[in-house]
Amino acid sequence: MNKNEFKSGFVSIIGRPNVGKSTFINRVIGQKIAIMSDKPQTTRNKIQGVYTTNNSQTIFIDTPGIHKPKHKLGDFMMKVAQNTLKEVDLILFMINAEEGFGRGDEFIIDRLKETKTPVFLIINKIDQIHPDQLLPLISQYKDMYPFKEVVPISALEGNNIDTLLKQIDMILPEGPQYYPADQVTDHPERFIITELIREKVLHLTREEIPHSIAVVMDTLERREHNQSIYVGATIIVERDSQKGIVIGKQGSMLKEVGKRARVDIEALLGSKVFLELWVKVQKDWRNKASQLRDYGFRDDEY
Ligand SMILES: Nc1nc2c(ncn2[C@@H]2O[C@H](COP(=O)(O)OP(=O)(O)OP(=O)(O)O)[C@@H](O)[C@H]2O)c(=O)[nH]1
Ligand SMILES: [Mg+2]
Numbered sequence: 160m161n162k163n164e165f166k167s168g169f170v171s172i173i174g175r176p177n178v179g180k181s182t183f184i185n186r187v188i189g190q191k192i193a194i195m196s197d198k199p200q201t202t203r204n205k206i207q208g209v210y211t212t213n214n215s216q217t218i219f220i221d222t223p224g225i226h227k228p229k230h231k232l233g234d235f236m237m238k239v240a241q242n243t244l245k246e247v248d249l250i251l252f253m254i255n256a257e258e259g260f261g262r263g264d265e266f267i268i269d270r271l272k273e274t275k276t277p278v279f280l281i282i283n284k285i286d287q288i289h290p291d292q293l294l295p296l297i298s299q300y301k302d303m304y305p306f307k308e309v310v311p312i313s314a315l316e317g318n319n320i321d322t323l324l325k326q327i328d329m330i331l332p333e334g335p336q337y338y339p340a341d342q343v344t345d346h347p348e349r350f351i352i353t354e355l356i357r358e359k360v361l362h363l364t365r366e367e368i369p370h371s372i373a374v375v376m377d378t379l380e381r382r383e384h385n386q387s388i389y390v391g392a393t394i395i396v397e398r399d400s401q402k403g404i405v406i407g408k409q410g411s412m413l414k415e416v417g418k419r420a421r422v423d424i425e426a427l428l429g430s431k432v433f434l435e436l437w438v439k440v441q442k443d444w445r446n447k448a449s450q451l452r453d454y455g456f457r458d459d460e461y
Contacts, residue, residue: 167216167334168248170327172281173240175263176200176224178255179283183314184208184221187324191423192344192351193221194358198369200224201361203232203456205239207345209338215328216336218345220247225263232445235456244270249330250278256311257287260299268304277330280306281323286313349376350455352424356392356436359419360405363412368404371397373444373454377437387431390424394438395454397445402438413438 172180176199185191188208194201206221220243223236244250252267254260271278280300285293297309308326312319338345353374361369378391394416396402406413413436421434444450 164333165214165216165336166328166331167218167337168331169218169220169246170249170251171220171222171243171247172251172253173222173244173267174224174253174281175255175258175261175267176226178224178253178258179314180224180253181206181221183253183281183283183312183320184219186314186317186320187219188343190343191355191427192346194354194361196358196361196369198361200226200233200236200370201358203236203239204350205243209343209345210324211336211338211340212328215331216334216338216340217324217327217331218337225267230445231448231451232456235451241270244274244276247276248332249327250274250276251281252278252306253281253283254300256282256284256293256296259296264300271304277307278304279308279310279323279326280304282309282311283314285311285318286316348427349379351427352376352379352390353392353455355423355427356394356416356420358423359416360394362419363416364404368396368401371401371445372405375454381430382433385431387433388428389433389435391435392437394436395441395444396438397441397443399440402440405438 174180181193181195181202184193187210192208193206202221202223208219210217210219222240222243225240228234228237252271254264282296293311310319310323312323353376357372357374360372373395374392376392378389380389382389394405396405417434417436421432425432441450
């Protein structure tokens with residue numbers, strides 16, 4: 160192959176909830192394009208992160224963690240994750256070194272056996288284990304599937320990410336540069352803004368709240384008179400009691416969500432931001448197809 164040929168390809172990251180898929184993608188891209196939290200099922204949509212070097216471009220696809228769906232939104236999330244296995248050049252199957260093998264992994268490995276795409280096993284969170292624990296883990300997984308490579312990393316601390324990127328580069332076929340070199344994601348800013356707001360609610364609330372919310376953008380406009388961007392958004396919850404929690408005592412929770420989200424949105428947009436948030440109840444929205452569409456979970460997205 161000509162040394163100067165440009166290489167490019169699509170790499171899908173799949174794994175159980177909470178293993179660190181979004182943390183990995185943000186680390187590689189060097190910017191927060193996918194929200195992260197310690198709650199399982201944080202990611203709901205397919206999110207593409209574009210990583211461009213002088214001679215290659217990799218489009219990483221972050222997917223929702225594989226779990227047993229309990230509602231229509233969960234079904235949507237699983238379809239998104241499974242469909243990204245098709246038509247990619249490489250699959251990164253990520254596990255959490257600390258947790259080890261689980262039923263979800265078995266399900267994923269069965270899906271992997273149905274594709275011909277090469278698969279790397281990515282063992283994440285190695286900062287949490289003793290090095291002696293690594294070899295038994297590797298041999299256990301290798302017995303289940305012929306992984307093309309096994310790469311232990313820490314997405315949080317950045318260990319071994321360079322090695323992994325080099326190994327990915329070797330797999331990429333010759334191909335065009337799909338996106339401009341300075342573009343880091345295919346998602347519009349509007350989507351990332353609503354995700355950043357959702358992330359702050361995930362961080363600040365517990366129990367059923369994190370999974371019960373959606374965020375929709377009402378207004379996004381530049382205000383020339385004070386050189387700022389105005390963002391108006393609504394947080395959707397499923398019940399009145401949840402509305403109370405998200406608003407908090409005298410609005411304290413909503414205020415904190417807004418304060419934290421504004422910092423991230425300002426970093427994203429590189430501008431002063433004025434953020435206004437509302438909370439609205441939509442009973443059982445996660446089970447209603449029409450509402451899922453309204454909130455951006457569209458069938459044609461997977
Ligand atoms: N110690 C440690 N924690 C990590 C590492 N990578 C991710 N985490 C943490 O693991 C949690 C889950 O990370 P996410 O990136 O949101 O996980 P995910 O796989 O995208 O989760 P879902 O979107 O729910 O499927 C967060 O609290 C991260 O900070 C790592 O290498 N080491
Ligand atoms: Mg995620």
